Every structure is written in C-alpha cells, then in structure tokens.
Amino acid sequence: MVRASVVGAGMTKFGVHDSPLQELFGQAAFEAFDDAGVDPADIEAFYFGNAMGGQTENDTHLAPKLASHVGIAGVPAQRFEDACATSANAFKHAVEAVESGRHDVVLAGGVERCTPVTGKDTPEMTTIFASASHRQYEQPTGLTFPGVFALLTKRHMHEYGTTEEQLAEVAVKNHAHGQLNDRAHFGKQTSVEEVLEGPVVADPFRLMDCCPFSDGASAVVVVSEEKAAAFDRPVDVVGLGHATDVAPICDKHTPHATQAARDAAAQAYAQAGWDGSEVDFAEVHDCFTGAEVMASEAIGLIEDGQGGVAAAEGRTSLGGEIPINPSGGLKAKGHPIGATGTAQIVELTEQLRGIAGERQVPDATRAVAHNLGGDAATTLVTAMEARL
DSSP: OOOEEEEEEEEOOOBOOOSOHHHHHHHHHHHHHHHHTOOGGGOOEEEEEOSSHHHHHSOOOHHHHHHHHTTOTTSOEEEEOBTBTHHHHHHHHHHHHHHTTSOSEEEEEEEEEOSGGGSOOHHHHHHHHGGGSOTTTTGGGTOOHHHHHHHHHHHHHHHHOOOHHHHHHHHHHHHHHHTTOTTOSOOOOOOHHHHHHSOEEETTEEGGGBOOOOEEEEEEEEEEHHHHTTSSSOEEEEEEEEEEOOSSGGGOSSGGGOHHHHHHHHHHHHHHTOOGGGOSEEEOOOSBHHHHHHHHHHTTSSOTTOHHHHHHTTTTSTTSSSOBOTTOHHHHHOOOGGGHHHHHHHHHHHHHHTOOGGGOOTTOOEEEEEEEETTTTEEEEEEEEEOO
16 A cells, blocks of 8 residues: 655635535646646546535536536535535545545545525525534434534533633634634634623633634645656655444444544554654634533543643743634634535645645644544544655
C-alpha cells in the first residue's frame, strides 16, 4: 500500500451564497486545481459529499453534474451522504483509492447550501437536518440535533462537572480564531457574558453555543506517494479512522464518551505511529460547544473530563498547549454540511504548509481532523503530517 498526499486545496468563503451547487463547488475545485498545478484532465476519479441537496433544492444525481461543471466528465464519480461526516467519508474513499493503487490523482470535496437561499427557513432546515436522526425512536419525539447534543453534553456535565461557563469559553475561543479567517462565516468576537446571556436553544446550549447554517464548498487534490514528489509542499495522510456508534442515542452505553470518535482515533493513530499527545493542533467537529469538549477528550488531546477546563484555561486556544479549531471551527467558520469534512482537510493542509496567516500554529508538523455525523453515530478521524 502506498501513502496518499494532499497537493492542492481550495474552499469558498462560508456564509450565504446565491450560486447553484455546481458553481459553488466549481469555485473550490478550480482553486484546488490551481493550488496543485493540475489540469482537470489529470483527475482520474472524483469523490464528493452532499448531504441534503435532494431535500433542500430537489437537486440529486449530483456526481455527473459537478464532474461536468469542473471539466472531469468521464471519470468515475461518486456522491457520499453521511450527515455531517459526508465529505470526510468522500475524502477517505479518495485516499483509499490512491493507497490501493487504483488511481493516482483524485479530486475529493463537498458542497452544501443550508441558508434561506434554498427557499427553506430555519424550522424547515432543522427538520431536514433531523432526518439524520433515528426515524423510529428519535424523530417522533421531536428531538432535533441541538437536543441530541444537549443530552450528550448534560451527561458529560453530570459525570465530570463541566459548566456552562466552560462551554461558553469554547464559543469565545472559536470566534476569536474565526476573526483571523477571512473565509469564516462569522468574524464577530464574543464574550462569556454574551454567550451566557443568549436565549436558550436546548439546555445547556444557548444561541452562541450553536454553529450556524452555512453555504459553502471545499475541495482537495489527493495523489499517490510516487506522484507527490513532483508537487510543491505535499502534505501526507498518515492515518485514517472510520467508526460507527450505536444509534439511537438512548441505546448508547456511555453517550458522553462519543465512542465512535475513540475508535476512529485509535485506528488513525495506529496507522500514523503516533497519538494525541504528539498532535500540534486539531480541527474537531464543534457543531455545539459541548461537542468540541467531548471530541477533544475522545481523540486523546485532553484527558477525560478536562475538555471544558482546558478551554477555560486557554490550553486549546492559539498560542496554547494544543490549539483546537484554529480555523474558527464549525462554530465561527460555519457548517455547510457536505463541505465541512474536506474544509477541515483544507485547514490542516494550509497549517502544515505554514501558510495559514494570522492563525498559523507555529512549527506545526502533525495534526488531526475529527468529523462526525448524526448523533455521533459516524465519526472519521484523519491524521496528517507535513513533509519535511
């Protein structure tokens, strides 16, 4: 098996976009082509994520449409849907296609429009998002994802004493990081007091504990080890983990532990030959502030029960012991569902190349991305290294 590397990365600004899905994805794909220095004719396969285009915009069978739009019609093209982990799974398959020797140059990415430009308002979008929850046991109760992650977080608070103030510190940190990212949905700084004064969405979450609905696209060019030597600044994919947890939420044995993340991280670290103690920074799935706290522990960056404490102490901020979400995370960068997974890979690539600007983590050589879907039932963890 050969190693895979990312040699090109592109993404749009996350926010509100009027462009159709094809055009939005094209912006990210062509930026990735230009960054890598490849032509569309060089691409041998295409894997991409879109979670909800059929429900939100009556737009399905997207693989050939997007392939045609970016000039790669004719190659194998496949759409993936794994809720919020959609394009992380597309990236995983791109990496595996290269590692297996099946293809040498692959495009992976994702696109989604989740704001009212789709014609759907917040209640409608919340209902569509909830389709990723359990059809028989969760949806009939009216449980949507703020409630799902509120339940997981409340259990974490019960087990470890995590506080609402500590959750608010996560929001403050990620908004501070988002101010340094010109592609982030929100550049607005906030404070613990402002977070705690916000309206309750699902106890313990207030408005600023929750990520926004966003539109956006991201894309990366993945190549084989042999091909990578011909490119400037390749970033190596050294570990990939993919695991699932029990669904529905009521059947999870230790819901606050987010077991799929622990299993996926163990797989990724075993392949990489290092673990969370050797990571320089991470992008984790902070759809809610409590989700970041649990993820930081599950993938071995912070000891169990100390995720909230670490955020409050500044250990997970830029300049801290282990920066988490230097991009601003889903909380501030935004969360266009199908684009989020590969957007994390874009951030890892830019950081490990040392080109992340004001939010650069100094001397970063090892990083992980954690992307989950549904009620933490699907998780992918990617380990990447700078090529020195």
